[in-house]
Amino acid sequence: MRFNNIALAATAVVSVTAARPSDTPICDYYTTALLKNNTAKNQLTLLTLLVNTVVIGNYTEPNVGIKVPGILAAGKVNDTEVNLLPYFSGELASTNRGGKMGVAVNFLDGGGAAPLMKNKAANDETSDQYFLLTHLYQFFGSLLGCSEQGMAGFDAYKAQSSMYKVHKFMDLDYYQVTYFVTQVGLAAASFGVAEDDIKAVAMALNSIFNVRCAPATTAIKAQGAQLQSICIDKSCPLAKDGVCSKYDTPIEPKNATASGDESSASASMASGTATATGTSATTEASATTTGGATAMGLSWAAAAVGFAAFML
Incomplete structure (x- = not known):
């Protein structure tokens, strides 16, 4: 898949995004708009482009002119510093592998940014990076209503059904979750997705x-109702009809590295992301819930609140 052709299609779709029929899933509509044929393979390509951009920032050129720093970049939300990199680099013991405490996992072990810039999940199919990214493609595909998912070319999501269980040892707060979803929104906008669709x-x-x-x-229809809260810190708004007794007391993840060398190496890798557009993942990006992207004509009052989904 040639990135320049995809990005040029994204430029063209800006003028037609408002016309998406209400009975057409977002995934199907933008797959057709960007890649012409609404096939399982093309739906996977769309989700790969979206998720990879969320992770490493802009890596296609040209695009519609919206800069995406990516979640490996440090940033701010309402003047609060956010740095999600340690959750991916193995610096924090924050991954739930079925125990009572989090464990450290390096989710950049499949080549880091390099394969993502080639529209891949990883350099191999056995790394933690590969499983993380492919599950992200599948999970977002289900959320966005990809009608061809489950057919040859795009597997259905069959991994962990409770996003709370996946993230319970991360102790994520409102600012971290908001920063993540801001990158999701910016990534979608960079490919020409309409503001109304992003907000919805x-x-x-x-x-x-x-x-x-x-x-x-229920997040994934086939998996039924599960505990789904990812934002579990006291800074997170309380859900309507909340059932706090079903959630464990949040545990702050411990630093799993003696010197931070692993995190430094990962940060160095991250700084090389999106070189096709000159975007550096070490660039500090600001995001607010009251207009973090107003210069680009986007309303983030609704769009800059959502979820962090680095699930397994």
């Missing part, structure tokens, strides 16, 4: 993932 998805996700103590809710 963010508002739906906000009520499920970006609240404390949410009652069991």
Whole structure:
């Protein structure tokens, strides 16, 4: 897949995004708009482009002119510093592998940014990076209503059903979750997704993932209702009809590295992301819930609240 052709298609779609029929899923509509044929393979390509951009920032050129720093970049939300890199680099013991405490996992072990810039999940199919990215493609595909998912070319999501269980040892706060979803929104906007569609998805996700103590809710239809709160810190808004007794007391993840060398190496890798557009992942990006992207004509009052989904 040639990135320049995809990005040029994204430029063209800006003028037609408002015309998406209400009975056409977001995934199907933008797959057709960007890649012409609404096939399972093309739907996977769309989700790969979106998720990879969320992670490493802009890596296609040209695009519609919206800069995406990516979640490996440090940033700010309402003047609060946010740095999500340690959750990916193995610096923090924050991954739930079925125990009572989090463990350290390096999710950049499949080549880091380099394969993502080639529209891949990783350099191999056995790394933690590969499983993380492919599950992200599948999870977002289900959330966005990809009608061809489950057919040859785009597997259905069959991994962990409770996003709370996945993230319970991360102790994520409102600012971290908001920063993540801001990158999701910017990535979508960079490919020409309409503001109304971005807001609709963010508002739906906000009520499920970006609240404390949410009652069991269905995120993936085939998996049924599960505990889904990702934002579990006291800074997170309390869910309507919250069931806090079903959630464990949050545990702050411990630093798993003696010297921070692993994190430094990962940060160095991250700084080389998106070199096709000159974007550096070490660039500090600001995001607010009251207009963090107003210069680009986007309303983030609704869109900059949502969820962090680095699930397994």
